[in-house]
Amino acid sequence: MVLYDTLTRAKVELKPGHPDGRFRMYQCGMTVSGEPHIGHARAEIVFDTLRRWLGFRGVSVIHVRNVTDIEDKIINKANEMGLSCEVVVAKYDAIRKELFARLNLLSPTFEPYATAHIPEILALAQKLLDAGLAYASGGDVYYRVRKFPGYGKLSKNTLDDVVAGTRALAGGAAAGTDRKEDPLDFDLWKGAKPGEPSWDSPWGMGRPGWHIECSAMSAKYLGDTFDLHCGATDLIFPHHENEIAQSEGATGRTFARAWAHCGWVTLNKEKMAKSVGNVVPMRDVLDRLPTPALRLLMGQTHWRSPFEWSDVAERQAKETLESLRRQLEVPPTPGTGSGESLQAEAGKRLAAFDAAMDDDLSTPRALAEVFSLATVWGQAKPSVDPVPLARVRADILARLGTLGIEPDAPVEVLPADLSPLLGERAAARKAKDWKRADEIRVVFKARGWTIEDTAQGQVARKL
RNA sequence: GGCGGGAUAGCCAAGAGGCAAGGCGACGGUCUGCAAAACCGUUAUACGUCGGUUCGAUUCCGACUCCCGCCUCCA
Numbered sequence: 121m122v123l124y125d126t127l128t129r130a131k132v133e134l135k136p137g138h139p140d141g142r143f144r145m146y147q148c149g150m151t152v153s154g155e156p157h158i159g160h161a162r163a164e165i166v167f168d169t170l171r172r173w174l175g176f177r178g179v180s181v182i183h184v185r186n187v188t189d190i191e192d193k194i195i196n197k198a199n200e201m202g203l204s205c206e207v208v209v210a211k212y213d214a215i216r217k218e219l220f221a222r223l224n225l226l227s228p229t230f231e232p233y234a235t236a237h238i239p240e241i242l243a244l245a246q247k248l249l250d251a252g253l254a255y256a257s258g259g260d261v262y263y264r265v266r267k268f269p270g271y272g273k274l275s276k277n278t279l280d281d282v283v284a285g286t287r288a289l290a291g292g293a294a295a296g297t298d299r300k301e302d303p304l305d306f307d308l309w310k311g312a313k314p315g316e317p318s319w320d321s322p323w324g325m326g327r328p329g330w331h332i333e334c335s336a337m338s339a340k341y342l343g344d345t346f347d348l349h350c351g352a353t354d355l356i357f358p359h360h361e362n363e364i365a366q367s368e369g370a371t372g373r374t375f376a377r378a379w380a381h382c383g384w385v386t387l388n389k390e391k392m393a394k395s396v397g398n399v400v401p402m403r404d405v406l407d408r409l410p411t412p413a414l415r416l417l418m419g420q421t422h423w424r425s426p427f428e429w430s431d432v433a434e435r436q437a438k439e440t441l442e443s444l445r446r447q448l449e450v451p452p453t454p455g456t457g458s459g460e461s462l463q464a465e466a467g468k469r470l471a472a473f474d475a476a477m478d479d480d481l482s483t484p485r486a487l488a489e490v491f492s493l494a495t496v497w498g499q500a501k502p503s504v505d506p507v508p509l510a511r512v513r514a515d516i517l518a519r520l521g522t523l524g525i526e527p528d529a530p531v532e533v534l535p536a537d538l539s540p541l542l543g544e545r546a547a548a549r550k551a552k553d554w555k556r557a558d559e560i561r562v563v564f565k566a567r568g569w570t571i572e573d574t575a576q577g578q579v580a581r582k583l
Numbered sequence: 584g585g586c587g588g589g590a591u592a593g594c595c596a597a598g599a600g601g602c603a604a605g606g607c608g609a610c611g612g613u614c615u616g617c618a619a620a621a622c623c624g625u626u627a628u629a630c631g632u633c634g635g636u637u638c639g640a641u642u643c644c645g646a647c648u649c650c651c652g653c654c655u656c657c658a
Contacts (some may be wrong), residue, residue: 150584152658163658193656272586277654281585285654330656352658353587358658383588384658389651392658420596420606426589433595436607443606446620484597488605498621554616561618572619581619 121177123170123348123479124424125355126379127274131480134174137347137377142180144346145171146338146376147228151188152212153197157221157399158429159352159392161383162419165415165524166382166481168225169351173477174520180353184341185228186334189215190235191325195316205317213404222406224415224524230341234333241328241336244370245308245321253369257299259311259324265304268365274379275357279304306362308332331362335375339367349376351383353424354391365395385427392429400429409434412525413441419483419523424426445527447494448513451501452576459508462500466512469493483523491518532582538564542578545571 125132136143145238147167150160174181189209198205234241245261248254249545265271265279272278277285282304295438307329312318318325342369344499351360360379367375384391387398405414417437421427450460469489493516501509534542541560548556561571564580572579 148658151656157658160658162604167657181635191656200621219650275653278585284584284655285586344592354657356654357586357653358655382658384652386651389589394657416606417595422597425596428595433606436595439608440606443620456627482597484606485604488597491605495622499623502622549616550617558617570619573615574620579620 121171122480123380124480125379126381127376128378132378134348136179137345138343138480142182143174143348144182144342145184145347145348145350146334147183147185147349147404148351148359149185149187149231150216151191151193151300152209152216153191153193154212154394156216156402157385157392157394158402158405159399160265161219161402161405161414162221162222162385162418162427163352163382164220164225165418167380168223169415169419169423169483170350170380170524171226171362171570173481174522176518176522177427177478181227181229181568182342183226184230184232184338186337187216187231188330188515189213189233190317190331191330219406223402224411224526232337232341234328234337235317235319237333237337237340238328240340241332242309242321244332244339244366246338247370248308248366251369253365255301255307256323257301259326260299260307260447261309261323262300263308263362263365263369264301265306265365266510270367270368271365272361274361274364277357277361278495298306306331306358308366328371331359332366334359335370337364338363338375339371344371344373344375346376348378348380350380351380354384355380356381379412383426385429386427392393403548405434408439409438409456411525411531413437415524416441416444416487419487422484423481438576441525441527442529443492444491447498450506450509450513450525453502454506455501456502457504457508459500459504459512462504462512463508465496466493466515469496469520470515486519487523490516493519534569534580535567538567538580542571542580546578550571 121134122131123134134143136175138144144168150156171181171183191204191286194205194208201208228503245254248263249256249261254261254263265341272282274432302371307320307325307331309326310329311326314567317326318327338349349363364375385400386392387400390396392396392399409417413434414437417433418427420437469492472490473486473493476482476489479485493512497509497512500512503536517527541563545557548554548560564571565583568583570581570583572581
């Protein structure tokens with residue numbers, strides 16, 4: 121398949137570069153300092169879908185997604201809550217795990233934590249010091265950005281652009297540069313202030329800078345060079361730019377062969393971010409929207425486009441899922457048709473689905489094929505033999521599965537006090553007492569249930 | 584200031600130099616006691632504005648307008 125690469129600004133062929141044939145991807149995960157929001161969900165869903173699609177295409181994937189468990193935000197949060205960093209991390213990491221599971225995400229092959237890799241981080245910092253690319257200063261260790269010739273190649277900024285940008289911003293990165301040789305330099309290791317979590321190092325007690333964990337851990341689990349580095353577009357600069365400087369500076373080799381950056385979620389066109397105060401918590405969405413509907417909704421926007429979140433979109437996704445689910449319901453009375461034309465028609469659309477996914481993970485186009493596949497299947501289902509019908513249905517479901525969408529509805533149990541009314545209504549209908557039958561339907565409606573009269577009798581459904 | 588993204592129907596959202604996907608909604612039909620679901624049909628002479636290239640552009644080029652983002656923590 122082909123995927124848009126930020127580094128070359130072009131679609132590139134995605135294939136394993138390692139001789140063992142396994143595709144190596146590293147995804148920047150979360151800092152566990154707060155409740156995840158729907159923006160985090162989007163990034164997770166995008167890269168989970170990519171991974172599933174590669175798997176569907178027969179590619180074995182080594183997927184590494186880190187967890188940042190030491191960082192300024194965590195320290196701030198701990199101070200704010202009057203708790204230790206350990207407790208804060210444990211709390212929000214548990215929440216993250218719970219919600220990620222509800223997103224129907226595949227577990228990464230490795231999920232490394234920064235604090236469990238201090239030796240690797242220290243070794244990398246030392247290597248950069250030895251190479252003259254870093255320097256120690258007052259208990260901190262900084263990266264000497266001007267010594268790395270490729271700096272800016274990912275974000276397409278020149279060093280002077282960055283400096284100009286920094287100056288253009290009031291305050292900005294110019295603050296707290298007294299220990300740096302150059303305001304551009306970033307920290308590999310930060311000396312600890314009293315009371316902060318810290319680890320021993322050749323430069324005194326301290327903790328890792330934000331960027332270095334990714335360089336250290338990706339190298340450990342994937343090697344110096346790997347196939348794809350993923351994250352949201354706000355990580356391009358400075359995070360990923362700094363990772364390149366660290367890793368390529370240390371090894372002299374290509375770091376990631378390709379870079380995938382997904383678009384973010386917006387609310388009223390503005391980026392969803394805690395600082396803007398416009399976050400939609402992941403938990404709230406998961407509580408009111410079935411996971412397949414959420415993933416369907418996300419899939420209907422291309423992974424690199426901004427995703428505009430809205431209540432309306434949520435509602436529509438719910439309807440779309442429900443409709444899809446019902447279209448794909450197995451018919452109660454089997455037909456006898458050979459299903460040849462169904463299979464021929466479905467084959468074309470399945471191929472179109474695959475082609476769309478192969479072309480820069482174009483899930484909106486792929487889903488459009490799923491919808492027409494569902495229609496074609498729905499047309500055939502009254503007349504076609506169950507065997508070809510089931511075969512095509514399985515093909516459709518397998519494709520949906522690559523988007524993490526399992527459309528089968530959870531079984532909802534009818535409240536005990538309502539079920540006798542169902543019997544009463546059946547009797548009323550038999551007696552053609554339509555008034556009573558409709559009354560019961562009203563009672564159900566008030567409780568959030570509908571009654572549908574089908575060829576097989578009454579079916580109660582949760583609204 | 585540097586870099587980047589966006590503007591397509593009532594709403595959401597694809598797309599590509601040559602009949603403008605799909606979803607939701609709406610409307611009509613088949614079915615139904617009535618509904619629902621399913622199925623059938625209708626629903627953008629038109630893709631921010633102005634120019635240019637072209638036989639032909641919404642799709643390429645230029646200018647412009649508006650919105651948004653990164654450059655400071657961010658998925």
